[in-house]
Amino acid sequence: MSYSIGRVQWEKAAPLLKNVREKVFICEWRMPKKIVFDNKDRHAVHLLVCDDVTQEPIGTGRLLATGEISRIAVLKAYRKENVDHIIMHGLLAIAKELNLNEVFIYSPLENIDYFRKFNFISAGAVFMEAGMPRQKMQCSINAIKSAKYYLSH
Template structure:
């Protein structure tokens, strides 16, 4: 299988991005729509992953101009394919192009160990968000870019 990852603008790709996030966050995780979709969508840089075989949108993620990575969503049938790594690598490249020094993520508590593989480290204490325990994590962009350079995927704008 092959996948295409593109950096997209919310204004043009909102229906596709919303569809993925509604399946993952609203339907599966029961996060209210009013929390899932916020003003950050309009100013964030979004990644969209499509399955090259059927052209279906299968994953997304975003990064704000300040370096906050969030809304990483992969539809259920593709989670075993490690598509989330492509999203992270694309977001790291965006952060590098913005000349950010550091990126951040609010990790669900059960995913903290997962994000350490991308050289994220915990900062502060655990807190609650949308009824879920979260841990804020950070990563120096110089370390994150090393992960992006290892990736072999098609990146387009």
């Protein structure tokens, strides 16, 4: 399978981004809509991954100017295809491009080992969000493992 990943603006791609996030976070994970969508979307850098054959959106993620990585969502049918890795590497490449010193994510506890593969380390206490225990994970830009992906604009 092949995929296209692109940096998109919320104003132009909101319906596509919302579609993926609603299917994953609201329908599948049963998260409240007010948590899934917030005012930060308008100011974030968003990535959208589409299946090259169907042209359908299958994954997304965002990066805030603060260095926060969030809203990484991949449709269930594509989770074994490493689409999440494509999104993470794309967001980390953008963080380097923006000359951020550090990036962080509020990870569900079951995903901590996943983010450690990208050189993230635990920071702070575990907390609850939307009924889910989370841990802040952070990574210095200098510690980021690079991968070769090409982002379209």
